[in-house]
Amino acid sequence: xxxxxxxxxxxxxxKYALYSNRxxxxxxxxxxxxxxxxxxxxxxxxxxxxxxxxPNQGYHxxxxxxxxxxxxxxxxxxxxxxxxxxxxxxxxxxFFQSHRQIDEVFIKRLKxxxxxxxxHVPHIEHELQALAMALSSAKLVSISDSAFHKTMPExxxxxxxxxxxxxxxxxxxxxxxxxxxASTVRRLHAVTGSDPKRAIVCHLGNGVSVTxxxxxxxxxxxxxxxxxxxxxxxxxxxxxxxxxxxVLMQYRNLKPVDTQTYIQTYGGLKGxxxxxxxxxxxxxxxxxxxxxxxxxxxxxxxxxxAIGAQMFILGGVDTxxxxxxxxxxxxxxxxxxxENLEDLGILIDPDKNEACVSRDGxxxxxxxxxxVAVIKTDExxxxxxxxxxxx
Numbered sequence: 001x002x003x004x005x006x007x008x009x010x011x012x013x014x015k016y017a018l019y020s021n022r023x024x025x026x027x028x029x030x031x032x033x034x035x036x037x038x039x040x041x042x043x044x045x046x047x048x049x050x051x052x053x054x055p056n057q058g059y060h061x062x063x064x065x066x067x068x069x070x071x072x073x074x075x076x077x078x079x080x081x082x083x084x085x086x087x088x089x090x091x092x093x094x095f096f097q098s099h100r101q102i103d104e105v106f107i108k109r110l111k112x113x114x115x116x117x118x119x120h121v122p123h124i125e126h127e128l129q130a131l132a133m134a135l136s137s138a139k140l141v142s143i144s145d146s147a148f149h150k151t152m153p154e155x156x157x158x159x160x161x162x163x164x165x166x167x168x169x170x171x172x173x174x175x176x177x178x179x180x181x182a183s184t185v186r187r188l189h190a191v192t193g194s195d196p197k198r199a200i201v202c203h204l205g206n207g208v209s210v211t212x213x214x215x216x217x218x219x220x221x222x223x224x225x226x227x228x229x230x231x232x233x234x235x236x237x238x239x240x241x242x243x244x245x246x247v248l249m250q251y252r253n254l255k256p257v258d259t260q261t262y263i264q265t266y267g268g269l270k271g272x273x274x275x276x277x278x279x280x281x282x283x284x285x286x287x288x289x290x291x292x293x294x295x296x297x298x299x300x301x302x303x304x305x306a307i308g309a310q311m312f313i314l315g316g317v318d319t320x321x322x323x324x325x326x327x328x329x330x331x332x333x334x335x336x337x338x339e340n341l342e343d344l345g346i347l348i349d350p351d352k353n354e355a356c357v358s359r360d361g362x363x364x365x366x367x368x369x370x371x372v373a374v375i376k377t378d379e380x381x382x383x384x385x386x387x388x389x390x391x
Contacts, residue, residue: 003076004387005138006380007063007087007131009123010206013325016066017380018075018082025075027380028066030054031325032277041069063130080137086387087127088179088379089142090120092226093170097147099390102128102140115257116226118264119236141390143383148178151217159225175221177203177211177324179386180377184321185216191360192373196318200310202303202337203377204327206234206276210303212310220313222306228264231302234276237267238302269295278326278333300336307337311344319371320346328358328376338372345369 003025008015013031017024028041033053039062040051054062070076089096091113100106107128114121131140157173159166166172181201189195199213208231212220222230224239231238240263249259270276273295275284284292311317322334331353338348347368356363356374364372 002083003081004084004086004384005082005135006383006387007085007127008379008383009088009120009127013206014062014123014127015380016063017384018066018070019384020075022384024381026066026070026073028062028069030062039065041066043073060126063127063134067134079135082135082138084139084141084387085131085135086141086143086383086390087124087131088145088383089124090117090145090176090227091124092116092146092174094172095170096142097144097150097174099141099143099147099386101390102142106142115260117228118261120227141387143179143386145176145178146174147386148182149175149211149218149221152219152221156220171225173221173224175209175211175218176223176227177207177209177221178218179379179382180323181211181213181218181221183378183382184323184375185213186382187360187375187378188216188319188321188373191375192319192362192371194319194371196371198314198317199319199321200307200314200317201321201323202307202327203324204278204303204322204330204333205324207236207324208233208238208299208303210306210310212314214314220310226260228260228267231306232272232299233268234278235265235268235270237263237271240267269299272298278330282330282332296333296336300333303337317370319373322372322374323377328374331357331363334363334372334374346372348372 004019006017006019013029015029017027019025024044026041026043028039030037030039035053037054038051039054067079076082091110093113095109110121110125152175159171161171180203184201197215201211201213203209207227209221209223211218224230228236229239245259254262268276269281273281273291275281281292281295285296326333334353335348338346345368347365348363349365352361353363358376360375362371362373
């Protein structure tokens with residue numbers, strides 16, 4: 001299999017991981033902080049060994065910086081040692097619901113839907129351009145973030161539109177965060193000691209989704225056609241009533257493409273409180289900030305509502321999982337979402353919850369009828385495994 005580079009360009013962060021066969025050699029995580037961007041790298045995925053602030057240009061040059069680090073550590077001697085690159089792709093369409101090799105047709109189709117996922121596709125395009133320059137001899141493969149949701153039943157995937165329209169224009173509920181959810185499914189038994197038939201996974205980061213699993217397969221998720229749909233997110237408004245959206249377009253004289261950018265860039269937590277980052281909003285809430293308090297309350301309300309709906313669809317639930325940056329790091333956010341649910345058989349152990357920050361573990365009380373766990377998502381490994389399916 002040789003050396004593979006995994007690239008995960010998110011809506012507000014980037015991740016790189018270098019694998020020799022299936023062994024992780026080096027990984028890096030770049031995210032925004034109050035001071036700018038921070039790049040943290042670790043050797044062998046064991047522990048963070050270097051974090052440094054990087055300027056905006058450093059964020060854009062992060063691929064080359066990562067390759068330089070891989071050379072300095074001796075994992076590669078030349079760029080040509082990397083024989084395959086697997087990149088996570090978030091884009092609507094049946095075409096993008098399969099893992100596939102990246103070619104001219106793929107690039108053309110991706111470019112055509114950049115306005116539908118403005119927080120993802122432009123970042124993917126930028127990374128593909130950088131990869132073409134730095135690793136011209138490597139095989140490039142696209143790993144779909146929505147493929148996991150292909151198991152959703154037809155009644156959950158369809159919009160109530162004329163059949164000729166949803167078939168001709170490729171209008172379906174595709175769902176996203178599939179790689180993250182698949183990662184938690186893979187490690188559910190190791191963390192919880194069981195293989196739940198009915199589980200709900202809450203992916204809480206800058207992007208947010210709640211997915212219902214039956215026997216490890218997706219049967220419902222909150223995201224729909226585009227990755228800006230569903231629940232309140234960092235800067236994404238989630239589902240907005242069509243009537244309200246049309247009125248907004250009329251009053252602000254917005255074209256469809258402008259509207260898509262507007263609701264994904266100025267909506268969500270940012271729209272309510274002027275801030276997209278949950279970390280900073282929780283700090284403001286602790287100081288009594290009213291808009292931050294409202295934003296967090298609205299966020300928690302929507303997640304609780306989604307969990308309740310999916311419990312009903314599943315006919316009950318055995319395990320609830322929190323994952324992704326906020327879901328893994330914030331015990332306070334988990335506590336707010338899970339509070340006062342004793343009558344439903346959910347009881348969180350405060351000590352376990354506070355101790356579970358950025359690490360796997362069960363946070364529910366031993367008397368809780370429903371297990372609640374934190375499982376760190378490992379999208380990089382999931383991308384690697386999926387890339388092995390692409391010829």
